Structures are given as C-alpha cells and as structure tokens.
Amino acid sequence: MKLEKMDAFFSARLDGYDKHMRTEIEGAEEFYPYTASLLPKEEGMNILDLGCGTGLELEDYFVSGGKAKIVGIDLSQDMLTALKNKFVGKEIELYCASYFDVPFGIRRFDAAVSVESLHHFKPAQKLGLYAKLASALSDVGYFVLTDYFAESENAERFYFSESERLKREQQLDPNTFYHYDTPLTVDHEIELLTQAGFFEVRLMKRWGNTCTLFSRR
Numbered sequence: 001m002k003l004e005k006m007d008a009f010f011s012a013r014l015d016g017y018d019k020h021m022r023t024e025i026e027g028a029e030e031f032y033p034y035t036a037s038l039l040p041k042e043e044g045m046n047i048l049d050l051g052c053g054t055g056l057e058l059e060d061y062f063v064s065g066g067k068a069k070i071v072g073i074d075l076s077q078d079m080l081t082a083l084k085n086k087f088v089g090k091e092i093e094l095y096c097a098s099y100f101d102v103p104f105g106i107r108r109f110d111a112a113v114s115v116e117s118l119h120h121f122k123p124a125q126k127l128g129l130y131a132k133l134a135s136a137l138s139d140v141g142y143f144v145l146t147d148y149f150a151e152s153e154n155a156e157r158f159y160f161s162e163s164e165r166l167k168r169e170q171q172l173d174p175n176t177f178y179h180y181d182t183p184l185t186v187d188h189e190i191e192l193l194t195q196a197g198f199f200e201v202r203l204m205k206r207w208g209n210t211c212t213l214f215s216r217r
C-alpha cells in the first residue's frame with residue numbers, strides 16, 4: 001500500500017466523496033445530524049470546525065437552523081472549494097492549513113467540532129492540539145468529536161505499528177502528513193482530552209466504529 005500525502009489523498013477523492021461518506025460509512029445518516037444537533041444554533045455564536053472537508057456536518061447544521069459563524073480549517077483546498085460552493089451567503093471563514101499550525105486564539109469559540117479527521121494522528125500530536133483547543137473555547141465552551149475509534153488496544157497498536165512500518169519502508173518524510181488511519185480506543189481518546197484540560201468528557205453515542213465524544217472546557 002503506497003501512502004499518499006493527506007491533502008492529495010482527499011483532493012483526489014473529491015468526486016463522489018460526499019456520497020461515499022453519507023452512504024458507505026456505518027451510521028453516517030445519523031451521526032452527521034446528531035453531531036450538528038449538539039452545536040449552538042444562535043446567531044452571534046462562533047464554532048470552529050477542525051478538518052471540515054466539504055462540510056457534511058455543516059450541511060446538517062444549517063438545515064437544522066444553525067446561525068453561528070463558522071471557522072473551518074482543512075488541508076485540502078479542493079475540499080474547501082467544494083464547501084464554499086455549497087454554502088454561498090453563510091458566514092464561514094476558511095483556512096487551508098493544518099489545524100496543528102493555525103493559532104486558534106484565546107476564548108474565541110463557543111464550540112468546536114471535528115468529524116472523521118483526527119484519527120490520523122499520534123497521541124503526542126493530539127495532546128498539544130487539544131490543549132490549544134481548550135484555551136480557544138469560552139468558559140462554557142465545549143468540543144464535539146465524532147470520529148473513527150479502534151475496537152481494542154491490540155487494534156490500536158497494530159494501526160500505529162503498520163503506519164510506522166509503511167513510512168519506514170517508503171522512506172517518507174516524518175514531518176509530512178500521510179493518509180493512514182491510526183484511531184485510538186475511546187478510552188485512550190478520553191484520557192488524552194482529560195489530560196489536555198477538558199473535563200466531563202463523555203461518550204455520547206456509538207455507530208459501529210464511529211463515536212461521538214462530548215468534552216467541556
């Protein structure tokens with residue numbers, strides 16, 4: 001299996017991406033609207049979307065009457081262009097960048113959301129990101145994470161060792177993001193979020209390997 005750079009991987013699959021996500025990922029018909037339903041709806045609210053892609057979670061958010069201002073970050077300009085074309089007239093600010101690099105500001109957001117994006121990274125990378133995110137949320141802010149999780153610790157270890165093996169064999173730059181799924185178990189993700197400064201981290205719902213976690217700042 002030849003690993004592809006993260007942004008190129010998603011750009012190359014843009015055609016048919018929305019249909020694939022909505023119809024071939026277990027639980028997608030429920031987890032997108034469910035995730036959107038947990039976000040604040042009122043005008044004047046600010047929501048940060050990490051790895052917004054083509055904005056599937058935002059489609060459900062706007063359909064349900066959401067009026068917050070959205071800041072979306074994604075590595076793939078092609079995904080962002082598709083998002084922009086869907087939501088003409090909505091208050092959305094987009095950054096084509098890595099969420100590990102973009103400063104989020106302090107107490108700037110009422111909520112943050114991320115769907116099917118963060119399962120590509122190591123715990124050490126996520127810990128810094130989650131600490132930055134916690135600081136960017138208001139005192140009553142929260143983070144809704146809907147993502148793909150490993151079914152066991154053995155599976156988690158296997159994904160990480162395979163990822164390292166493939167990168168080594170293909171002599172890839174360790175500082176570049178390549179697409180390979182390395183999900184954590186729900187328990188490990190909860191530990192990480194707690195360690196980063198979130199509290200009341202709760203598993204809200206599960207659909208196969210996708211779960212929604214809700215974390216208060």
Ligand SMILES: C[S@@+](CC[C@H](N)C(=O)[O-])C[C@H]1O[C@@H](n2cnc3c(N)ncnc32)[C@H](O)[C@@H]1O
Nearest residue numbers: 010051052053056074075076098099115116117
């Ligand atoms: C499977 S898609 C999910 C997109 C959208 N949230 C959804 O559920 O349809 C994962 C997205 O995360 C983005 N992504 C991956 N790593 C990223 C990073 N470090 N910074 C920003 N975006 C990233 C990818 O470019 C891709 O668009």
